[in-house]
Amino acid sequence: MDGSPLDAPGNEPDDPVLTVERLSVAYGSAEVLDRLDLAVERGERLAVVGEGASGKTTLAQALVDGISAPAQVSGSVSYRPSGGDPVSVFDLADDERERFRREAVTVVTGDGDGFDATSTLRGQFRPVLRATGTDEARAERLLSALGLDPDRVLDARSRELNAATLALAALARAALAAPAVLVVDDCRAAIGHLARGDRLDRFESVAAADTDADGTEGVAPGPLPTIVALGTELPALAALADRLAVLHDGHVVEVGPTERLLDEPSHPHTRRLVEFYGGSP
Numbered sequence: 001m002d003g004s005p006l007d008a009p010g011n012e013p014d015d016p017v018l019t020v021e022r023l024s025v026a027y028g029s030a031e032v033l034d035r036l037d038l039a040v041e042r043g044e045r046l047a048v049v050g051e052g053a054s055g056k057t058t059l060a061q062a063l064v065d066g067i068s069a070p071a072q073v074s075g076s077v078s079y080r081p082s083g084g085d086p087v088s089v090f091d092l093a094d095d096e097r098e099r100f101r102r103e104a105v106t107v108v109t110g111d112g113d114g115f116d117a118t119s120t121l122r123g124q125f126r127p128v129l130r131a132t133g134t135d136e137a138r139a140e141r142l143l144s145a146l147g148l149d150p151d152r153v154l155d156a157r158s159r160e161l162n163a164a165t166l167a168l169a170a171l172a173r174a175a176l177a178a179p180a181v182l183v184v185d186d187c188r189a190a191i192g193h194l195a196r197g198d199r200l201d202r203f204e205s206v207a208a209a210d211t212d213a214d215g216t217e218g219v220a221p222g223p224l225p226t227i228v229a230l231g232t233e234l235p236a237l238a239a240l241a242d243r244l245a246v247l248h249d250g251h252v253v254e255v256g257p258t259e260r261l262l263d264e265p266s267h268p269h270t271r272r273l274v275e276f277y278g279g280s281p
């Protein structure tokens with residue numbers, strides 16, 4: 001694999017919330033990420049598009065120091081809270097990591113494993129409501145904003161819901177803690193659903209809205225969450241992203257505003273990808 005340029009064109013945000021520098025990950029002899037650089041602008045919607053097995057999940061896990069398998073990891077991931085000092089994600093102490101994953105950068109995956117099969121989702125939302133000091137009405141507003149029927153979803157067990165609904169419910173549950181960054185990995189069905197109409201706008205504004213003691217919404221709206229969505233399906237990802245990053249051969253080969261990247265892809269792999277999906281929508 002070739003090394004990637006430190007500053008891929010279009011990868012110079014003004015106010016990065018996450019900065020990945022020279023991230024390399026290998027599982028044994030299999031090198032998956034190779035000196036990958038990526039900066040995520042605060043408040044943006046960034047989609048990382050890559051083929052199967054290109055390392056998207058590995059990257060998502062690295063953003064929260066969550067690579068659990070034996071792997072050789074080098075490079076850095078830095079998180080910068082609004083108005084605060086940067087945090088080196090790989091240096092988080094054990095007792096800081098859980099909170100970081102709940103309140104700073106949260107990964108939601110599409111495989112439904114975030115919910116167990118034995119109890120209703122309402123029961124599985126409760127510990128998060130308690131931990132975050134939020135009420136069920138906020139969970140209902142988040143689910144509604146995502147186009148779901150809150151009672152139907154909360155009263156169901158995971159096996160009674162399809163993959164898209166489960167992934168969206170996981171997204172709503174993750175948003176209860178108002179993390180600065182929501183990383184949505186491999187949620188193909190949910191991404192298609194989110195990309196339609198204004199669902200993502202509505203979800204983001206509810207996620208950012210604060211509530212006062214009697215549950216009135218919108219008293220002190222916080223910043224919109226940053227969204228990083230990783231997947232294979234260019235059209236749906238492009239429909240919701242401000243910027244696209246193309247993951248190939250272990251690193252980001254091209255990154256830039258969605259429209260520019262679709263209209264004038266500069267890397268051969270991006271050109272192939274855009275042509276495969278029939279060009280700019």
Ligand SMILES: Nc1ncnc2c1ncn2[C@@H]1O[C@H](COP(=O)(O)OP(=O)(O)OP(=O)(O)O)[C@@H](O)[C@H]1O
Binds near residue numbers: 027032051054070232
């Ligand atoms: N725990 C592990 N041990 C060994 N190899 C792994 C492990 N996790 C991932 N890999 C390998 O690393 C490569 C990248 O996997 P990863 O899941 O990060 O890619 P991906 O782009 O998310 O794939 P997909 O789109 O198919 O979900 C694959 O070849 C995979 O087999």
